Amino acid sequence: MENVYWILWVILGAVLIVAEVFTAGFVLLWFGIGALAAALAGIVGINNLGIQFIIFALVSIGLTAASRTIFVNYFSREKSGGSLRTGMDSLPGRIGTVVSSSRGAMQEGAVKVFGSTWTAFPAEGESALEAGERVQVESIQGSSIYVRRIDEGAGADWRAKELAEDATSEG
Secondary structure (H helix, E strand, O other): OHHHHHHHHHHHHHHHHHHHHOOOOOOHHHHHHHHHHHHHHHHOOOOOHHHHHHHHHHHHHHHHHHHHHHHHHHHOOOOEOOEOOOHHHHOOOOEEEEEEEEEOOOOEEEEEEOOEEEEEEEOOOOOOOOOOOEEEEEEEEOOEEEEEEOOHHHOOOHHHHHHHHHHHHHO
8 A cells, every 4th residue: 555655646746736727925846856755765665654754844945045044135135134126115225217307305206217206305415416327226215215326437338237236146
């Protein structure tokens, strides 16, 4: 009877891998691979269900932990406390273009960063924003960003430079 455990592991692995297609968590795949590793152990002659389960658990947990580390390193440029920076948290340091000049007592303007337009204010010590200027996001307060002008001597093709930096950091 113990010789058929590997068949059950293969079925479990296939079910988990197929179920991964219908979920967004990207975790079931690793448990499916773990089940297939346990099935392989059964095929090569390890017929003890406890040992097969330990193989399943170790492979699944190991792949889950490794994939999280890889995804954090791949998808975040800056690591702050080991967490992945997304949404507004990823804005500081990004470059944008002023699309609406400053107006009013607060010198409120609008800056486009990565296709989204944000309410923007000049950072402390900066003068009013003018449409067309390139700026760098310095900080976020609420749903507004504070920006500082970029030195025009930094190079005319700043996007190509940023893409080249991305390519070297990935490889």
